[in-house]
Every structure is written in C-alpha cells, then in structure tokens.
Amino acid sequence: MPIDGVTKVTKSKGVRMIRRHRSHTEGSERLSGMNRFKDDVENEGLPPVFRDRLYDLFGQIEKEFETLYSANLVLQERVDTLNEKLDISSTSDNKLVDAQDTPDLGQKPKRSASQLSQRIKSTYKVSTSKIVSSFRTPTSSLTYVRSYQGHRDGVWEVKVSHTDPHVIGTASADHTARLFSIETGQCLLRYTGHQGSVNSIRFHPDKELVLTGSGDERAHIWSCHVTTPSHVDNMKSHSSGEDDLEGSEKEEMNEDTDQVVDSVTQRCPLVELTGHTGVVIAADWMADGAQAITASWDRTAILHDTESGEIINTLTGHDQELTEVEAHPVQRMAVTCSKDTTFRLWDFRAPAMLVNVFQGHTQPVTTAVFASNDRVISGSDDRRTKIWDLRNMRSPIATIQCDSAINRLSVCETTQIIAIPQDNRHVKLCDINGNRIGRLPRSSRQGHTRMVTSVSWAVDNTTNLFTCGFDRQVLGWQVWIQPKDKE
Known part of the structure; x- marks a missing residue:
C-alpha cells in the first residue's frame, strides 16, 4: 500500500519503473519535494542567492524524474508488445514444424550435426507445446x-x-x-x-x-x-x-x-x-x-x-x-x-x-x-x-x-x-x-x-x-x- 513521501523504485523485465505514491491521510494535499524543501529553506533563513539556486536545482530534478517516468511507461508498453509478438512467433513455429513432411523411412538422408541438433530442438518444442496445450485454461x-x-x-x-x-x-x-x-x-x-x-x-x-x-x-x-x-x-x-x-x-x-x-x-x-x-x-x-x-x-x-x-x-x-x-x-x-x-x-x-x-x-x-x-x-x-x-x-x-x-x-x-x-x-x-x-x-x-x-x-x-x-x-x-x- 502507498506510503507518503516514499518513492518506490522497482525493476520489471529490464525496465526501471518509478512509482509515486500518495498518503492515505493527506489525500489531495499533494506537495512536491521541492515545495516542502522550499518551506524548510525559508524557515532557516538562507541567503536569497543560495535559496534561488536550490529552487532551480530542485526544479530541474523534478522535471528529470517526470521525464524518466514517462519514458519508462513507453518502454514498458514496448516490452509487453514484443513479448506478445514472441508468443505469436512461437506458435507459428510450432505449426510450421507440424506441417513438415515426414521423410521416407526407407531412405536415411545424411544430416549434419547442426541439422540433427535443430531437428531435436524442434521435436522437443512441438511435444512440449502439445503437453502444455492439454492444460490450457478455459477460453x-x-x-x-x-x-x-x-x-x-x-x-x-x-x-x-x-x-x-x-x-x-x-x-x-x-x-x-x-x-x-x-x-x-x-x-x-x-x-x-x-x-x-x-x-x-x-x-x-x-x-x-x-x-x-x-x-x-x-x-x-x-x-x-x-x-x-x-x-x-x-x-x-x-x-x-x-x-x-x-x-x-x-x-x-x-x-x-x-x-x-x-x-x-x-x-x-x-x-x-x-x-x-x-x-x-x-x-x-x-x-x-x-x-x-x-x-x-x-x-x-x-x-x-x-x-x-x-x-x-x-x-x-x-x-x-x-x-x-x-x-x-x-x-x-x-x-x-x-x-x-x-x-x-x-x-x-x-x-x-x-x-x-x-x-x-x-x-x-x-x-x-x-x-x-x-x-x-x-x-x-x-x-x-x-x-x-x-x-x-x-x-x-x-x-x-x-x-x-x-x-x-x-x-x-x-x-x-x-x-x-x-x-x-x-x-x-x-x-x-x-x-x-x-x-x-x-x-x-x-x-x-x-x-x-x-x-x-x-x-x-x-x-x-x-x-x-x-x-x-x-x-x-x-x-x-x-x-x-x-x-
């Protein structure tokens, strides 16, 4: 559950996600870290030159975080899209292997080591897919x-x-x-x-x-x-x-x-x-x-x-x-x-x-x-x-x-x-x-x-x-x- 003033940073599929959480107690009273720091600085009575400089720096930091958050959302969408495409590609490969003609048993064509290895992988992939399909959930x-x-x-x-x-x-x-x-x-x-x-x-x-x-x-x-x-x-x-x-x-x-x-x-x-x-x-x-x-x-x-x-x-x-x-x-x-x-x-x-x-x-x-x-x-x-x-x-x-x-x-x-x-x-x-x-x-x-x-x-x-x-x-x-x- 969200906690006020804490920024959680997590990693999901290689994408760094930054989520800001608001407090249950403050609700819509949302003050940024820069504004809270501003109040502290004014109370301590720092010189105006240093105060203005700190305001500017915190403003830049806040903009960078907003930009990073937006970019991460876009990247997450792209990762999800690529994963879905990989799933579709995997299904197409399975169908292609099933459609391959079975060689004549009377003939034993010679295959290289790489071809045999690929054939074993494809066969294993098809058999695994059939096993998994038997456990598929309802539509x-x-x-x-x-x-x-x-x-x-x-x-x-x-x-x-x-x-x-x-x-x-x-x-x-x-x-x-x-x-x-x-x-x-x-x-x-x-x-x-x-x-x-x-x-x-x-x-x-x-x-x-x-x-x-x-x-x-x-x-x-x-x-x-x-x-x-x-x-x-x-x-x-x-x-x-x-x-x-x-x-x-x-x-x-x-x-x-x-x-x-x-x-x-x-x-x-x-x-x-x-x-x-x-x-x-x-x-x-x-x-x-x-x-x-x-x-x-x-x-x-x-x-x-x-x-x-x-x-x-x-x-x-x-x-x-x-x-x-x-x-x-x-x-x-x-x-x-x-x-x-x-x-x-x-x-x-x-x-x-x-x-x-x-x-x-x-x-x-x-x-x-x-x-x-x-x-x-x-x-x-x-x-x-x-x-x-x-x-x-x-x-x-x-x-x-x-x-x-x-x-x-x-x-x-x-x-x-x-x-x-x-x-x-x-x-x-x-x-x-x-x-x-x-x-x-x-x-x-x-x-x-x-x-x-x-x-x-x-x-x-x-x-x-x-x-x-x-x-x-x-x-x-x-x-x-x-x-x-x-x-």
Whole structure:
C-alpha cells in the first residue's frame, strides 16, 4: 500500500519503473519535494542567492524524474508488445514444424550435426507445446465497456452494491466517496463527510447504507438511497429523507472536460465510529449488518455496534499497521491483514473468540477475502496470491505467482474467478485452483496507467468487473469465461 513521501523504485523485465505514491491521510494535499524543501529553506533563513539556486536545482530534478517516468511507461508498453509478438512467433513455429513432411523411412538422408541438433530442438518444442496445450485454461473474452469519472485523486476501492446491482461505490484520496450508475456511468451521489482520504467503501448486506473508513481516524455510516437514472437528461436528485442531504448541485465530472452532471451531495453521517488513534485503512459490515469492524494503522481492529456506534471489542495482536479487513458474508468471522506479513482469522461464533494466525507471506499482506468451500484468498507485496483452506490452515493449497505487488482482490460468487490487481497496472485472472485464465487489456487507450488498487465483481450484469487505480480512473469490463470442454 502507498506510503507518503516514499518513492518506490522497482525493476520489471529490464525496465526501471518509478512509482509515486500518495498518503492515505493527506489525500489531495499533494506537495512536491521541492515545495516542502522550499518551506524548510525559508524557515532557516538562507541567503536569497543560495535559496534561488536550490529552487532551480530542485526544479530541474523534478522535471528529470517526470521525464524518466514517462519514458519508462513507453518502454514498458514496448516490452509487453514484443513479448506478445514472441508468443505469436512461437506458435507459428510450432505449426510450421507440424506441417513438415515426414521423410521416407526407407531412405536415411545424411544430416549434419547442426541439422540433427535443430531437428531435436524442434521435436522437443512441438511435444512440449502439445503437453502444455492439454492444460490450457478455459477460453475467455475480456472487453472494456466504460469509465466512471469524477474523482480528482487516486481511487482506493470500488464495490458493487448488494441492494442495487446497478450501482457501484468508490472511495478516493480526494476525501470523497461516490456512487455511480453502472449502465450510464453517471455519478448519483457524492459523500463529503470525511476530513481525510476515504480508504474503503462497503455496502450493507440488505439495507441502503454505506460504511466508509478514512484517514481522519473515523468510519462513517451514511445513507445511499438513490434512484438510478435511465439517461443523463432525465436524471433527478432524490433525497433519502435525512436532514443531511443538501439537494442537487453542479460539479465537474472531469477536470479536463466541461462535462457537468446533477448529483446528490451528502455531508453528514448517520453514525460515526470512533476509537482509533491512527488512520482507518478499512471497515466492513459483519454478516448480519448489526455490527461493523474497522482496521487501523494503530495496529488494532475494533468491533462496533452500528446503531449506537459503541465499541464492543478491541482486537489486538498484530505487530505492525493493519492494511485490510474483510468480513465473512454469512458467518460471524473476519480476517485482518497487516504489514507484519501475517493475516488473522477472528471467529466470533464461539463464546470465547478464536484467533488463527496465517503465516505464509514474506512481505506485508495487503488483502484477504473469503471464497466458497471454506477458502480464503490472500495477497501480498511479495507478489504472491495464496489460496487457503480453513479446515487446514498450516499451509496454502495453491500459490499464484504474480509480477508485482498485489492490492485488494476479489472473487466472483458465480464463476469463482479471482481477479488480482497489481502495482504494475495488470489485473490477472485465475480460477479458484490457481490456474491462470488471462489478464485485462492494458494499452494507452484501454486500461490503467498507474497501479490498480482494487477490483470488484458484479452478478447478472453485462458489465461484471470493475477496477480502480491511482490514475483516478474507475473502469468497467465485460468478462466472459467459457468452461473447458471435457474430452
């Protein structure tokens, strides 16, 4: 997960990638290193000549880094294109070898050592290709549908509503959360009650309520009652009956365009959950919706009563900051992830709460979600996604190797397909057993231009997968998976 003031430098396929990360707590208050240094210099009262010289030098350094970052993005695209061409070339070579005529067995033409060596290599290549093809994953169709614009800073999370399958919610570092119509892409509601970056957004299991966690050390519960418009022209603002709804107001959908829409702005929560002394990195509803659990950088998780906001229990045990919390959809269980390289399963079903610690990652664990068949899927900065069985928690049953650090992943309820967002702008798709299915398209026209922070699946929708990233984009995709034929 991003940390303020730190520039990560990584190597991917020989290309040096430089990624800048913004803080959860500062959100859109972005000061460059040059401006921060400027304030320090003015406070120390250096002579104007030296001060001006330092400003100029830092300005040049900042321009060089911007140029290098842009060049690295272009180089990465070229590397990906070359890799795809190599894959196509390899397939063509296999077909060419298969089409070669078999020599007459009655004749034994003489071949040189180099020819024999080449023939052996080609034969081995064809046989290997046939073996690999027998394990090929189901055919998939991945199509970009539309974008959902409006945020002015990186988007940390995207979720699909449980009560209205045609609405998605987003949480952003610009201090706002938004609700969008899936079909039209219109912003239906904008929540501005937080004073810091909104780090997570989760919908109530069966009520029109939303839970958001923020860098202001609080979690808010607010109403998400909206009417999905059929078209931009006939979209109207609908009040939820609460005094905190201010009606409709005009706002920009994109800083680079003049497009404006009507949307409801809500500024006050129904319930405020407090108790943390650090950033609330995530918050989620428990299965019945009567309680909520929050995770914080203060190394604790807190179980709250959602009606009164009172603290029921404080969960301690992690050695470092928490990075995520996820509740089981039907059971009174939750998992918390931490920078201490572990994630914990909290079981509230028994009178004496049970805690299980999962140790298997070597870097901070950034995500963990429940899947069917008593499984938990975890992801980490160590570039690995692990599949665990709750009935045997000593070691994972499968490991998926990725190319970059992993962020908030999601598992489709119907197809059990895992979507894995990564820092390198990729979204990898695998089945529940860890077999690779494919990845979402990534180009200059489609896909994300910075790290993908979260993904979410929708059920019974033409647009059934949503991704968001720190490029301020929220994208909708149509993913179709054809089951593998049994031979």
